[in-house]
Amino acid sequence: MSTTTGVHAMVRRTHEGRVLSALRAFGALSRAELAERVGLSRTTLSEITATLVKRGAVVVVDTDAALRRGSGRPAERLALDPAAGQFLGVDFGHRRVQVAVADASHEIIASGVERYDDGTGWTDRIAAALGLVDRLAREHGLHFGALQAVGIGVPGPYTRAGAGGAHITWKQHTAPDGVDAAFAERFGSPVMVDNNTRLAALAEAVSRPEPLSDLVYVRLSDGVGGGLVVAGRLVTGARGFAGELGHVTADPAGAECRCGKRGCLETVASVPAILTACRARGAGTDSLDDLAAAVAKHDPVVDAVLRDAGSALGRVLGAAAMALDPDEVVVGGEIVHVAPVVVEQAAATLRYEMYAIPAAEPIRVRAGRLRDSDGALGALTATFHESPLLAGYPETTAEEEPQRSAP
Incomplete structure (x- = not known):
């Protein structure tokens, strides 16, 4: 062009x-x-x-x-047109894809989730996401002829092509197995791709009246990831790894992680890791619903597993907080609403890790305000390009604007 x-x-x-x-x-x-x-x-x-x-x-x-x-x-x-989906947010997790659709006033008009196995390839994950979009369109009477942009979160670590200081465009981002190209071809709209947990951090940071200047965010889900807001900006780092707390070592002698290391925080504090640890100690927890029931019954085995996970999380968050001195530390993911003791234990451990640091008031540690849709909402927020937290993020450019296909 x-x-x-x-x-x-x-x-x-x-x-x-x-x-x-x-x-x-x-x-x-x-x-x-x-x-x-x-x-x-x-x-x-x-x-x-x-x-x-x-x-x-x-x-x-x-x-x-x-x-x-x-x-x-x-x-x-x-x-x-209230039925026009103007913005599309997609969050690919390890075991599910979440989709949210916003209209021109930035109101969420439809959302949904589709699940798949952890080992599902990207071709099938993309097909599941597009199928979910079609289903939402049918159920809510939506159309996407006016779609302005698509934001996509993918599991990290996620490295941008061209990272390291040079200005790059969304078109240059390379997502796993062409996820960006698939959505650009389907909808003919600019596509933005980034780490899904970093986008979840963005959603949490802007979910309050005044966006936070410094925030450490971690999400406990099928995996564990994080995001950082530093000096009022959502940061990616030189190689796109900023905030990747799930792969900080929590137990050097621990289980092997999907990344190839041993004892990453993900092997201790992710939802599958917590459920597995509960079962290994005799608790019948095959799902978050089972875990919620056990928590409600004050099961001592489940409580011990959750406190162990919270302690490991608190140690990792303590190290991050010592380095960044944030306004808040936010723990997201559905499990923090099912088992709030994880956040309580993480907060107690973090306070111990930082006890020698004089401060007017301690760092606030809280559960995320958003639920499992936080990554999709963060992807939407990034497409809006209205938050000061996105200063310095690449803008969609006109040089490679895709041709808009018929809806």
């Missing part, structure tokens, strides 16, 4: 964004009202709105006949 064409594409997207923002803020507007609010000529505005209507982002809702004075032909009024 030539530079001139790329600049035109970038300008067009900017105009479209301004029109969508005006409709989001003010509701239904005529083309004349839109032109006035966004500062575009009527000719340019007519071209932009025609494209948005054709794609399904905007619909004609009525005319201004009831509002206008005097004679003249009533003007059509345009509004955002």
